[in-house]
Amino acid sequence: MGLILLGIFYLGFLSMKIKFPSVILYILFGILLADHLNDNEILHIASEIGIVLLFFLLGMEFSISRLGGIAKRAWPSGLLDVVLSFGISMMIAVGFGMDLFSAFIVGGVAYATSSSITAKLLDDNSRMANSETEFILAILIFEDLVAPVVVAILIGMGSGGSFAANDLLFLLAKITGLALLAIFLGKVVFKKFDHLWEKIEDEDFKTALLVGFSVAYGGLALFLGLSEVLGAFLAGMMLAEIRYLHRVEQTVVPLRDLMLPTFFIYFGTTIELGNGIPMPFLLGSLLVWSMVSKVLLGTIGGRWYGLSKKVSLRAGLSLCARGEFSVVIAATAIGTVKVMAGIYIVVAAFIGMLLFEQAPKITNKVYGKSKPKKKDLKVPGT
Numbered sequence: 001m002g003l004i005l006l007g008i009f010y011l012g013f014l015s016m017k018i019k020f021p022s023v024i025l026y027i028l029f030g031i032l033l034a035d036h037l038n039d040n041e042i043l044h045i046a047s048e049i050g051i052v053l054l055f056f057l058l059g060m061e062f063s064i065s066r067l068g069g070i071a072k073r074a075w076p077s078g079l080l081d082v083v084l085s086f087g088i089s090m091m092i093a094v095g096f097g098m099d100l101f102s103a104f105i106v107g108g109v110a111y112a113t114s115s116s117i118t119a120k121l122l123d124d125n126s127r128m129a130n131s132e133t134e135f136i137l138a139i140l141i142f143e144d145l146v147a148p149v150v151v152a153i154l155i156g157m158g159s160g161g162s163f164a165a166n167d168l169l170f171l172l173a174k175i176t177g178l179a180l181l182a183i184f185l186g187k188v189v190f191k192k193f194d195h196l197w198e199k200i201e202d203e204d205f206k207t208a209l210l211v212g213f214s215v216a217y218g219g220l221a222l223f224l225g226l227s228e229v230l231g232a233f234l235a236g237m238m239l240a241e242i243r244y245l246h247r248v249e250q251t252v253v254p255l256r257d258l259m260l261p262t263f264f265i266y267f268g269t270t271i272e273l274g275n276g277i278p279m280p281f282l283l284g285s286l287l288v289w290s291m292v293s294k295v296l297l298g299t300i301g302g303r304w305y306g307l308s309k310k311v312s313l314r315a316g317l318s319l320c321a322r323g324e325f326s327v328v329i330a331a332t333a334i335g336t337v338k339v340m341a342g343i344y345i346v347v348a349a350f351i352g353m354l355l356f357e358q359a360p361k362i363t364n365k366v367y368g369k370s371k372p373k374k375k376d377l378k379v380p381g382t
Helices: 002-018 022-032 041-059 064-095 100-111 115-124 133-157 165-187 189-199 203-223 228-238 245-269 280-305 309-317 324-330 335-367
Strands: none
Touching: 002 022, 002 245, 022 245, 022 324, 022 335, 041 203, 041 228, 041 245, 064 100, 064 133, 064 280, 100 133, 100 280, 100 324, 100 335, 115 133, 115 335, 133 165, 133 228, 133 280, 133 309, 133 324, 165 189, 165 203, 165 228, 203 228, 203 245, 245 324, 280 309, 280 335, 309 335, 324 335
16 A cells, blocks of 8 residues: 555656646556556555545535526536537447446446546636636536436446336435435534534544544445445535635545545556457547537537637537546446446546647637737827
8 A cells, every 4th residue: 555655646746747637647557556456455445535535525615505506507508518428428328239327327427527637727727717717617516516416326226136217216316315414414413513623623533523424424325325425425515604614625635635546546456458448439439429529518508608609619628528527437337338438538538638728729720819909099198
């Protein structure tokens, strides 16, 4: 485990130097070490804690009021994203002979844009103040909300046996019940969390409290046959409106940053490339469509959001990278589907980064460069 942590340090440092997503480097590291780390229980447990903390902190960004505000403005574009990136990708997989469960996994893998890669690229390219950035972030947030539900449905569908319409309704009822319990606890019980937080002076106890709470609610979700990812997200939502939110986040973030890379490494160890690239024609079709779907999302959804044609195209080209949420969904797959999904994520992340970098040049070629507005200069004394 010590060598893994040293590898995480080196790959994280390397990713900053070469400006390449660390997520992809961690997956490749896991693939290289698959023979030595396969079925490593310590790595597996660390990876589970890492992904739980990721979604716990993500949930803390979404209060009930904020969720309502995002949904009100971004839901048309968000639903278009679900249809294009998830629905049609699923149909493509079915067209290549996949069963519905495997096709659902493929649709989920192709659906979510990488929040970490996209946010980092926006910052690195000084595009945070651009007019399309608010739309991009709204889509990322919408996808962040959908992803835990997709994972929960996949866990329910993959729990064994047949999966009928009644099973889906029961699954959605459990998701709704878990969410309502989280809202109740957040509004009633955790109103006094600020007082408890002030009384705890030892930082170690605070870390134990938060990690224990997130893992426990994730465990409740698993007990109900749902995903620990959804439980952790809802656990974070309970704390979203507390006064000392920033201090709570500061307590958990260092542990998340330490544990999360182990999830991507563990995922890499589960990918077996000994038999070559599985389903190459399906893989190629998905890669092409996944890029086209995000460009269409930008050009159509961006216009609905109030952006110009040029800015909408630039937004679409900036949403193509896949990453962490695709990995979470791919982790529910087995066999050749998992191998294909792993290859897809690595290639899609790389192509998405290139399209992001070239987005301003491409939009300038299509619509021309924006002409700077001329200012009327007044000569003193006239």
